[in-house]
Amino acid sequence: MTTPRGPQPFAGQEKRLRLLAFVRQDSIVRVDKRVEDTAMVWPHLLVIEFIAAMLWSIGLFVIAAAFNAPLQDHASPDCTPNPSKAPWYLLNLQELLLHMDKGLAGVVVPTIWLTFMAAIPYIDRSREGVGIWFTSPNGLRVTIFAAVFATVGTFSLILLDAFLKAHGYIEFATEHFPGGKQLLPNYLIPIGVMLGLSFLLVLIVQRLYAANTREWMMAIFTGFVAVYVVLTVVGTSLRGPGMDLFAPWAVPATHQCLEPSK
Amino acid sequence: MLEIPSLIWQKTKTSYIWRSLFRHGYPDSRKNQSLAVFTNVFLHLHPVKVRRHALAIPYTWCMGGLSFFLFLILTLTGTLLMFYYHPSVDGVYNAYTDIKDLETVVVFGQLLRNMHRWAAHGMVITVFLHMVRVFYTGSYKPPREFNWVIGTLLFFFTILLSYTGYLLPWDQLSFWAVTVGYEIARATPAIGDEFAFIFFGGFQLGPNALLRFYVLHVVGLPLTVGFLIAIHFWRIRKDGGITGPL
Numbered sequence: 205m206t207t208p209r210g211p212q213p214f215a216g217q218e219k220r221l222r223l224l225a226f227v228r229q230d231s232i233v234r235v236d237k238r239v240e241d242t243a244m245v246w247p248h249l250l251v252i253e254f255i256a257a258m259l260w261s262i263g264l265f266v267i268a269a270a271f272n273a274p275l276q277d278h279a280s281p282d283c284t285p286n287p288s289k290a291p292w293y294l295l296n297l298q299e300l301l302l303h304m305d306k307g308l309a310g311v312v313v314p315t316i317w318l319t320f321m322a323a324i325p326y327i328d329r330s331r332e333g334v335g336i337w338f339t340s341p342n343g344l345r346v347t348i349f350a351a352v353f354a355t356v357g358t359f360s361l362i363l364l365d366a367f368l369k370a371h372g373y374i375e376f377a378t379e380h381f382p383g384g385k386q387l388l389p390n391y392l393i394p395i396g397v398m399l400g401l402s403f404l405l406v407l408i409v410q411r412l413y414a415a416n417t418r419e420w421m422m423a424i425f426t427g428f429v430a431v432y433v434v435l436t437v438v439g440t441s442l443r444g445p446g447m448d449l450f451a452p453w454a455v456p457a458t459h460q461c462l463e464p465s466k
Numbered sequence: 467m468l469e470i471p472s473l474i475w476q477k478t479k480t481s482y483i484w485r486s487l488f489r490h491g492y493p494d495s496r497k498n499q500s501l502a503v504f505t506n507v508f509l510h511l512h513p514v515k516v517r518r519h520a521l522a523i524p525y526t527w528c529m530g531g532l533s534f535f536l537f538l539i540l541t542l543t544g545t546l547l548m549f550y551y552h553p554s555v556d557g558v559y560n561a562y563t564d565i566k567d568l569e570t571v572v573v574f575g576q577l578l579r580n581m582h583r584w585a586a587h588g589m590v591i592t593v594f595l596h597m598v599r600v601f602y603t604g605s606y607k608p609p610r611e612f613n614w615v616i617g618t619l620l621f622f623f624t625i626l627l628s629y630t631g632y633l634l635p636w637d638q639l640s641f642w643a644v645t646v647g648y649e650i651a652r653a654t655p656a657i658g659d660e661f662a663f664i665f666f667g668g669f670q671l672g673p674n675a676l677l678r679f680y681v682l683h684v685v686g687l688p689l690t691v692g693f694l695i696a697i698h699f700w701r702i703r704k705d706g707g708i709t710g711p712l
C-alpha cells in the first residue's frame with residue numbers, strides 16, 4: 205500500500221471530516237452569500253466595545269453620583285397617593301386604561317400587540333432592503349407620514365375623550381347607549397377606533413405611497429412606536445391628581461394621602 | 467537595569483503557568499488575533515472577523531451591545547445589593563429599613579442603589595431603541611425571523627424585570643405603582659382573580675407579593691433573560707452575523 209503524498213491527517217481526523225460532509229454547511233449556518241469586506245474582531249471590534257463600555261461606565265457613575273433614586277415613606281395600604289402611577293415604562297398602559305376597560309387596555313391590547321410583533325417576520329417575508337435604514341426613500345416617507353398620523357391622532361383622541369367626559373359623556377351614555385356606559389364606551393368604541401385607525405393608516409399609505417408589505421408594516425410599527433411614546437409622555441407629564449389632564453408646567457403635586465372617600 | 471522588565475515579561479510568557487493559561491502569543495499577528503478570539507470563552511461569542519459594516523455605530527447605535535452591558539452591570543450591582551436586603555415587610559430586618567440603611571449606613575450604598583436603579587431604567591430604553599433599530603433596518607427578515615421572536619420575548623421580560631424590581635423598596639412609590647399593575651392583572655378577562663392570586667400571592671399586596679417579586683426579580687427572570695440572551699447571541703452567529711446591505 206502506498207501512502208499518499210503531502211501532510212497526513214491525524215488519526216481519527218479523516219473520519220471527522222467525513223462526518224461533516226454529511227451535513228451541508230447551508231443547513232446549519234444560513235448566511236446570505238455576499239462579497240465580504242471584513243475586519244478582524246481583535247482589535248477592531250473589541251476596541252469599540254471596550255471604549256463604549258468605559259464611556260458608559262463613567263456615564264453611569266456620574267449619573268448615579270448626581271441623582272439619587274427616589275425613596276418615599278414606608279408603604280402603607282391605608283394611604284393612597286393621588287394619583288398613583290405605575291413606573292414610567294408602564295404609564296402608557298395606565299394611560300390607555302383611562303379610555304377603555306381595564307382588562308382590555310392592560311392585558312388584551314398588550315398581549316395582542318406582542319403577539320403581532322413576534323409575527324412580523326412571518327407576515328413580511330420579503331428580503332427586500334435588509335440592512336438598509338427604512339429600506340428605501342419611499343419607506344422613509346411612509347415612516348414619517350405614519351409618525352405624524354399616529355402622533356396627531358393619539359393626542360386628538362386623548363383631548364376628545366377629556367372634552368367629551370367634561371361634557372357629560374358618561375351620563376349621556378348611561379342613559380342612551382345600548383349596554384349603558386360599559387358596552388359601547390368601554391369596549392366597542394375603543395376597539396373600533398384602534399382597529400379602524402390601524403386599517404385606515406394601512407389603506408392611506410397603500411393609496412398615497414403605493415406601499416408594499418414591508419412599507420405598510422413600517423407604517424404600522426411606526427404607528428405603534430408613536431402611540432407608545434405619546435401615551436408614555438401624556439401619562440408621565442400631563443396627568444395630575446384624579447388622572448386629570450394638565451399642562452406639563454402646571455401639574456399639581458401628588459397628594460400624598462387621599463382623603464378616605466365618604 | 468532597563469532590560470529587567472522585558473526580561474521578566476519574557477520569563478512570564480514562557481513560563482509553564484502562563485502557557486497553561488494562554489495558548490497563543492500576543493495578538494499582534496492575524497493568527498494570534500484569531501486564536502485570541504476563539505480560544506477565549508468570553509470573546510468567542512464573536513466571530514474572528516466581522517463585516518466592516520457591522521462596526522458602524524450609525525448602523526447599530528450599539529444598542530444591542532449596550533443592553534447587554536447594562537444587563538451585566540445590573541447583575542453585578544444587583545448581587546451586591548442582595549447582601550443588604552431582606553425581602554420582608556416588617557420586623558427588625560425589613561426591606562424598607564434595608565434600603566434606608568443603604569442610603570445612610572452602608573459605604574457607597576447609595577451609589578450602588580443609584581447605579582442599579584438608573585441602569586435598570588437605561589436598559590428599558592436601550593432595549594426599546596435596539597428593537598426600533600432592528601425593525602427599521604429590516605433585520606428581522608430571513609433567516610433572522612426567529613431571533614426577532616426571541617427579541618420580543620426579551621423586550622417583555624426586560625420590562626417584567628424592571629417592574630418586579632420596582633416593588634422591592636416597599637415604599638409608598640413602589641407599593642402604589644405595583645398596585646396599579648395588580649388592579650390590571652385582576653381585570654384580566656376570565657382568569658383575572660386566579661392570575662392575580664398566583665402572580666401576587668394573594669388578593670392584597672402584602673408580604674407574599676414582596677417575596678414572590680423578590681424571587682422572580684433575583685432568580686427567575688434574570689435566569690430567563692440570561693438564557694434568552696445566550697440563544698439570541700448564538701443565533702446571531704448562526705444567521706451569519708448582523709445584517710448589512712446586500
Ligand code: HEM
Pocket residue numbers: 526528529530531533534537593596597600605606610613614615616617618619620621624691695698702707708709710
Ligand atoms: C435584553 C435584550 C437584548 C439584548 C442584550 C440584545 C443584544 C443584541 C446584540 C448585541 C445584537 C448584535 C447587533 C446589535 O448590537 O445591534 C443583537 C441583534 C439582534 N437583535 Fe437583539 N438584543 C436584545 C433584545 C432584542 C429585541 C427586543 C429584539 C426585537 C424584538 C431583538 C432582535 C434582534 C435581531 C433580529 C438581531 C439581529 C440584527 C441584525 O442581524 O442586524 N433583540 N441583539
